[in-house]
Amino acid sequence: MGCPLEIPYSSFKSDNERPSPVDALKLPADMYMLPDMALSEVHDWFILYGFCKCGYFRGVDIQKTRKKFSASSRTSELARFLHCKRCGRKGDNRFTFKQMLRD
Numbered sequence: 001m002g003c004p005l006e007i008p009y010s011s012f013k014s015d016n017e018r019p020s021p022v023d024a025l026k027l028p029a030d031m032y033m034l035p036d037m038a039l040s041e042v043h044d045w046f047i048l049y050g051f052c053k054c055g056y057f058r059g060v061d062i063q064k065t066r067k068k069f070s071a072s073s074r075t076s077e078l079a080r081f082l083h084c085k086r087c088g089r090k091g092d093n094r095f096t097f098k099q100m101l102r103d
């Protein structure tokens with residue numbers, strides 16, 4: 001039984017206003033969320049990662065991914081195939097990237 005004076009969270013904010021937990025995740029300082037784009041548009045100097053809301057992330061081989069899927073595949077679609085090796089979650093993970101240091 002909850003306290004009768006409790007005001008439900010939902011009276012302040014609707015569900016739509018709440019960011020998805022994975023989008024609110026704190027990424028490492030040099031890591032960014034990959035925006036939705038065609039696979040062919042992903043730059044070669046991006047190091048891709050699959051990122052799970054449990055905090056686990058793992059490098060994704062972009063060359064292999066390019067061979068496996070068509071160049072017009074959207075990264076938002078491909079992200080649904082990411083499977084977390086730590087918590088087993090699938091379907092709600094994201095691509096993130098770091099930029100390769102070039103000198």
Ligand SMILES: [Zn+2]
Nearest residue numbers: 052054084087
């Ligand atoms: Zn996970």
